Every structure is written in C-alpha cells, then in structure tokens.
Amino acid sequence: MHDVFTENGPVKLFIRDDGDTPLSFVRHLLRVVFGKSEREAITVAAQIEDQYGIICGPFPAQVARALLEAAQQLIRDDEQPLLITAEAVDAVRPCDLCDAQRSVTNIFLNDRKVCLCSGCVLAVRRSSEELPGDEFKFAVTALDWHFAGVPRNQLLTRSRLFPGHMRADVQIAIDRLLADPIHFFGIHEEHRYETLDVATLMRYGRGAPAIAPPQYHDVDIGEAQPVKCLVNGLWLCRSGELRYAVLLAFHRDYNRESGMRIELVVPAGMAGNAFVQRIFAELEMAVDAARSYRGKILSLDGDADYSGRSRGVTVHRLPTVDRDAVILPEKTLRLLERNVLDFVGSRELLRRLGQSTRKGILLYGPPGTGKTHTIRYLATNLPGHTTLIITAEQVGLLGAYMSLARLLQPTMVVIEDVDLIARDRDEMDSPCEESLLNRLLNEMDGLKEDCDILFVLTTNRPEELEGALAGRPGRIDQAIEVPLPDEAGRSKLVRLYGKGLPLAQPIVDEAVRRTAGVSAAFIKELMRRLAQASIVRDGGQDVTADDIDGAVNEMLFDGGRLNAKLLGGAQGMSAG
Structure with missing residues (x-):
C-alpha cells in the first residue's frame, strides 16, 4: 500500500463488496468521505453489487492517502467489515471539459458520465438531476434517488382503483397526464398473484423488484388501432420543486375482476396533500373524458x-x-x-x-x-x-x-x-x-x-x-x-335470405305457402338447403318446386318432431 502512495502517481480507491455491509453505510461513506451528493451516493452505491465493488478516483497520491485513512477510520468507528484498497493508475486521462491531461474524476453531467479534472469538478459539480435511467437496476434505487433527502417516514402514498374493464380509458388518461416524466420504468413482477405497490418497490434485498422493460397488452376498443395498455409502470416526475412518483399496477383480488390501481407518492405536508388531490381530480376527469367505448x-x-x-x-x-x-x-x-x-x-x-x-x-x-x-x-x-x-x-x-x-x-x-x-x-x-x-x-x-x-x-x-x-x-x-312472420313477412324473408338464388316469382310464392307458421330462422335454413339442392343438380342455375318439397320434408318430417322444433318449424304442418 505504501509503495502505491510513494510513487506520487494518481491512485484509485476500490470499495469492495463483502455482502455484509449495509448499503446505507456505503452511501454514508460516499457522502461523508468522498463528498458525493445524496443522489450521487445512492446511484454509486447501487453499483457495488453489480460490479463487485466501487471505484473512486483516481486522485493525487496524497489526496488518495487522506481519503483512505478517513474512510478506514469511519469503518472502524461504525464496526463495519467493509474493505477499501488502493491501486495505482497507469496513466492519467484527459479532462472531458478542458482536455487537460490531469487526474480526473467520474461524475454525471447532462445525461451522461464524464471525466473531469478537479478544477472543472469544482466549477460544475452538481447532483445528477438527469441521471440516465439505465443506471438503475432496482426500483428501490430509483425511488431513493428520486426522493433523496426525504426520509421514508416523510413520504405518503394515496391510491385510486379503477375497474379492469376501464383499462383502456385509464391508459389514455395516464398517457395525457404523465407525458413528460424524468424517468419511466417497467417493473418485473415475480409473483403475479400479488398486487404490486410502492411499499413492495421500496424493499431491499433478494426480493427487491427489478427494473424491467415496459410490458404492454393490445386492447381492442373497436378502432383501427388498439390501445397499448401497460401491465405496470413507474413514473418519476417533478412539478416545480415538488417531486412525486406514480405507480400503475393490476389490483388482484381473488374471485373478483382485476382492477387498475394507481398509487401516488409525495413528500408529506400540506403541499404534497394538495398536489395529490389535484392530480387525482385531473386523472378522474381524464379517465371520464377518454370513454374509448362510448357509442359502441x-x-x-x-x-x-x-x-x-x-x-x-x-x-x-x-x-x-x-x-x-x-x-x-x-x-x-x-x-x-x-x-x-x-x-x-x-x-x-x-x-x-x-x-x-x-x-x-x-x-x-x-x-x-x-x-x-x-x-x-x-x-x-x-x-x-x-x-x-x-x-x-x-x-x-x-x-x-x-x-x-x-x-x-x-x-x-x-x-x-x-x-x-x-x-x-x-x-x-x-x-x-x-x-x-x-x-x-x-x-x-x-x-x-x-x-x-x-x-x-x-x-x-x-x-x-x-x-x-x-x-x-x-x-x-x-x-x-315479436311474432312468427306473416305472409308478407315470409315473402320478404325468402327474398332476403335467398337474394343470391335464381328465384322466380312462382318459386317465391310456393316457398311462402309452404312456410306458414315457421320462424325466420327456419326460412333462413330453408334458403340454404335450396341452394345446396340447386348446386348438386345444375351448379346453382335454377331452383324448382321439387327442391322446396325435398327441403321442407327433410326439415319437418324426416328428422322427426325434435328436428322440426330445433329448426323453428310449425307444429302440424302438412307435407304438401
């Protein structure tokens, strides 16, 4: 270790993942020793599990030594098992801002990670307000970053539940109200039989819900294009200085229709409470205005x-x-x-x-x-x-x-x-x-x-x-x-259901006479059987009275009483 510092070259510090040190202590260390803002500490600490550690620096040798000693003292005072090691850096890198060949530090700036020298860091350091969404692996990390500085017991949630059959309207309303979020994520639901809520999203450990690609279902509303409806979604938003989050998920209740649950998270207080009431009022009006099924x-x-x-x-x-x-x-x-x-x-x-x-x-x-x-x-x-x-x-x-x-x-x-x-x-x-x-x-x-x-x-x-x-x-x-069709009605039905057949007027009259007392459904089936008979005989060129006799006998008499009843035939009809 001493050899690293005596070379006077740039040194990087590596915070190793031991699996035992609480993530909250790692964040505390990054803020107190390395000067990270609270949001930066949240996002950097989240990398420790993915990358088996966190690289800090590089720093000038004397700065790295001081930081290492301060970090080790803090670890001892808190009796944590965390291990930090120092490693030499082979070469310096150019500053992305001033292009000087100096020792640089990684920070987030304008939606991307950049390497800045110490002078440029002092000039532009700020918390990463527009952190790229792919830096988050778990929902809890995203929420902690978003509400940095607000203790969890100072957050409140309120929810609204909409019937599942209004899913398309809810999606249309959400799309209108949350068109410009800071970040939007889908959530992996490990247990689909449970309702996903914010309390679940803020859970650490093995069961922490992970960020996932948004999943959509196409819901037909009778238009040319279906509505793309989310399975779930988490929006991180801001209104002025007030930060809030919105969670959309299925509400699952055994033996009941699944509903669409919308949960809103805001800092506690009068401003947050008033904001929640306003947002839900706007949401309900937007859902009511969507009415994608109206008139259908x-x-x-x-x-x-x-x-x-x-x-x-x-x-x-x-x-x-x-x-x-x-x-x-x-x-x-x-x-x-x-x-x-x-x-x-x-x-x-x-x-x-x-x-x-x-x-x-x-x-x-x-x-x-x-x-x-x-x-x-x-x-x-x-x-x-x-x-x-x-x-x-x-x-x-x-x-x-x-x-x-x-x-x-x-x-x-x-x-x-x-x-x-x-x-x-x-x-x-x-x-x-x-x-x-x-x-x-x-x-x-x-x-x-x-x-x-x-x-x-x-x-x-x-x-x-x-x-x-x-x-x-x-x-x-x-x-x-709605009675059985009379003579005029039967004539209309014969022509309606037989409109593709070559029906001469005498054939229409015979069909009307032979169908007294039958239902419209019977006449519809009769026309189909006349078409079949005509196709067999001459390819559908002609319909004869014999075709009517054969079809009526088959429908009313050959199949017995049950067949006549099923087809809507009249009781007591004669064969001729």
Whole structure:
C-alpha cells in the first residue's frame, strides 16, 4: 500500500463488496468521505453489487492517502467489515471539459458520465438531476434517488382503483397526464398473484423488484388501432420543486375482476396533500373524458360461474341494420320505434317536464323470430348510445355492467333470455338463482329517474317470467311481441335470405305457402338447403318446386318432431 502512495502517481480507491455491509453505510461513506451528493451516493452505491465493488478516483497520491485513512477510520468507528484498497493508475486521462491531461474524476453531467479534472469538478459539480435511467437496476434505487433527502417516514402514498374493464380509458388518461416524466420504468413482477405497490418497490434485498422493460397488452376498443395498455409502470416526475412518483399496477383480488390501481407518492405536508388531490381530480376527469367505448356495442369477457372475474371488454363490430331489413309486422315495428327510437329522441323534453327518462322494454316471442336481429337494428340506429349485451349466464357480472352503463350514458342494456334468471320464484331451484334475480331487480329499481339507461329484455317464454319483473310498473314499461312472420313477412324473408338464388316469382310464392307458421330462422335454413339442392343438380342455375318439397320434408318430417322444433318449424304442418 505504501509503495502505491510513494510513487506520487494518481491512485484509485476500490470499495469492495463483502455482502455484509449495509448499503446505507456505503452511501454514508460516499457522502461523508468522498463528498458525493445524496443522489450521487445512492446511484454509486447501487453499483457495488453489480460490479463487485466501487471505484473512486483516481486522485493525487496524497489526496488518495487522506481519503483512505478517513474512510478506514469511519469503518472502524461504525464496526463495519467493509474493505477499501488502493491501486495505482497507469496513466492519467484527459479532462472531458478542458482536455487537460490531469487526474480526473467520474461524475454525471447532462445525461451522461464524464471525466473531469478537479478544477472543472469544482466549477460544475452538481447532483445528477438527469441521471440516465439505465443506471438503475432496482426500483428501490430509483425511488431513493428520486426522493433523496426525504426520509421514508416523510413520504405518503394515496391510491385510486379503477375497474379492469376501464383499462383502456385509464391508459389514455395516464398517457395525457404523465407525458413528460424524468424517468419511466417497467417493473418485473415475480409473483403475479400479488398486487404490486410502492411499499413492495421500496424493499431491499433478494426480493427487491427489478427494473424491467415496459410490458404492454393490445386492447381492442373497436378502432383501427388498439390501445397499448401497460401491465405496470413507474413514473418519476417533478412539478416545480415538488417531486412525486406514480405507480400503475393490476389490483388482484381473488374471485373478483382485476382492477387498475394507481398509487401516488409525495413528500408529506400540506403541499404534497394538495398536489395529490389535484392530480387525482385531473386523472378522474381524464379517465371520464377518454370513454374509448362510448357509442359502441360491448360485452364483458367473463367466466360462466358467476365468480365476478372479467378479462376485459369485447367490442362487437356489427353492420348497420336498415329498417327494411327488420322483418316485423308494420304495426309491431312502429310500436317498437315509438317506445325506443322516438322515446330516446324526446328524452330532453321529458326531463324538462319532470318525467322519467329511464325505460324497460320486453321483447317476447317464439325462438328464431328475430328478437336478436331487432336488437341489432336498435343498437345500430340509436345515435350516440352505447349498447351492453348481457347473456343470461353473465348476470353475475351485472354490477360491472351497470357501472359501465352509468359511465357511458346514454346506454342501452340488453339482457337476452331473461327468463333463465327471472323465472317465477316458486320454480327456482336454489337461493343462488333468486339472488341473481334480486340483483337484476335492484339494479333496475336503483336507477335515478333522470338516468339515460334503457333496458331491453328478451324471452322466449314470457309466461315463466317472475311476477315481480313482469307485473310491476317501472321495471317493464312496454312488452312487445315479436311474432312468427306473416305472409308478407315470409315473402320478404325468402327474398332476403335467398337474394343470391335464381328465384322466380312462382318459386317465391310456393316457398311462402309452404312456410306458414315457421320462424325466420327456419326460412333462413330453408334458403340454404335450396341452394345446396340447386348446386348438386345444375351448379346453382335454377331452383324448382321439387327442391322446396325435398327441403321442407327433410326439415319437418324426416328428422322427426325434435328436428322440426330445433329448426323453428310449425307444429302440424302438412307435407304438401
């Protein structure tokens, strides 16, 4: 050691990683002995594990000796096992600022590491405000650097939780509010079943969460491009003199939909508290303004076991259904339009007159008569409305659906086959069924009178509906029968579903005559079978009355009663 100092050449000091000395003491040593700022000490000390030590210097020999002695005295006083050694430097390096061939010191300046001589260090030394992000390996190091000088017990965190199905809106809001952070990182989550929070990020040791590349999921919102949504993210930000951090992560709760959790970290005090309130208010307004699903036709993805779990939102891209494509008796179609389209158009005037703007419609009729098609007509012709389509097995997600309905008003909430969950209570098999019915009724009752939410329920078996749903005003305001098609309707359906076939008028008339009492679904399948028969006979050049006879007999009689029922055929139809 003495030989190193007697040569009068530059000397570097090497702080060795022993695995036992606390990192906090290494930081203290770097500040007290080597004059590092608190932020520099944090980042330099973090390198000890990666590089098995820290190189300080080089220094002139006499300066290095004094620093080494001071460091060893501090180590002895604190009874630490840390070891520091001195090594000669073979050659001096030019100063990156003045280009003089002198002993230099490594510091961070203007986003990069530079070598400066002692004179230039005195002139420009400052804490590394813009430290390159790749200097951080662990989240705790980044947070300690960011909040240097603020004890941990003087930091406070506040959080907001948003439903998982609002993930795209939350991402859009975050992108707007945090467009210019000091640093941004992804976080490696070792245990995906736990919720990542700031307390976890500030943990040292083997379980310390590491910095990782940001991970994104593409979330479809029905536009040309999906929204790139983060799995998690940590932003280090500054507003004036106030430093703050934002953590975005999944909130995981067993048997519930995963939410998006946003946690804000600020120094404690009035300024920090006021800042948190302002940021969260701006965030909530930005989420509300995003509304990336507004005006679209949606369903929640979820399991069929009523567990409440949901993977996200499905956007249904349905083509617009024109009025002429709705095959209903004109009287029925006008009734439907008065109670839905015209009602929606007069909502504002109704509200001014003190009338309720919520409404419940029940569409009922035999299977295959076009109830779903009718809903598509309404969904694609309601201006500015969001449509939520709920199947009977998804009623366990009703709470999430209603949250979305309230957020995206005006909304049409469609519950298909409502008789499966709204049967008469005396016929229910279990308390679970009754609880689902109660949830539906409570949601319908709990809406404010001035809310812009329209319920459309469908059923094939209106006689089995629970009296509390069907018989109480205010839940169902209008029941509309979707009947089997009449003669005029069947003629339209034959031409609609057979538009690619060479159908002469006598063939259309025969098909209409032979399909009295059948559903629209039956006629659709009949047209497909006529096409098959025509293709086999002459490549699709002609359709004959024999083709109709063969298809009708096969659909109604050859397969027995069950086949006729499954295809929507009328009972008691004749073969000729």
